Amino acid sequence: MIPVPSKIESQIFTLYDLEQRLKPLGYVIGGNWDYYHGSFDYEIDDKVGYQFLRVPFNVVNGHLDDKEVTVKLGEPFLLSHKYQIGLDDNVHVGNKTASFDQFSEPEDPDAEFPEEYVGVGKELVQELESTLLS
Template sequence: MEQLSSALDGLQMKLSQLAERLEASGFTLGSNWEYDHGYYDYNLPADGTYYFLRIPVKTTGIGEIDDPDALVSVGTPLVLGHQYQRSLDDHANIGNLSASFNQFQEPEDKDTTIPDDIIEAAKQKLAEAEVLFVRS
């Protein structure tokens, strides 16, 4: 994981305004959101490893993440890497009931080293997103 300095860090606005700008830049609200916080992710293409530029957001006490009028605060953006196993999963021998809840392969390295070119790509994408906030 690598944190990135950003003009977005600490920004407060309505979730709908934030979402409109980030989604226009290719970010999506990750499915792992909770009512008081969530993460806007941008998938950085790479071979064999998933890298994401992640922008955390949390509510400031007014509304919840599923409410477009919620007031949110942006946290420090970061780059994450997850390298998935190329071979069979070590825990693949499970029953049907367990498999219905745990459908995903365990990462080979869930906090893999992030190459410099991926960090630079993340910084460039973050700069593109920041421009959408400066113009308003």
């Protein structure tokens, strides 16, 4: 994980406004959210695992399932997940677990971030700043 300091940190927005501005740029709301925090993820590459720019946020007012929820952005960071290549040999699928255990386990959920994409991540943060702060 590589932190990328930014002027967007601590800025407050409605989640709806953020979605309207960030989704056209290629950001999605990450799957690891609950009612009080979440993140926007931008996939940089997926050749050897996945490299993301992640922009975390915490709820200021409301819950993430509220229509008018406001959130405060955290410090963006670069993140890499590396998955096992080959057979899903650690998967034991039965009728009760088939929908949960169908994919291979991460080989390294916090893998080293490739140096070649650090500059790309910093440029993406600059784009975020110009999109959100202007």
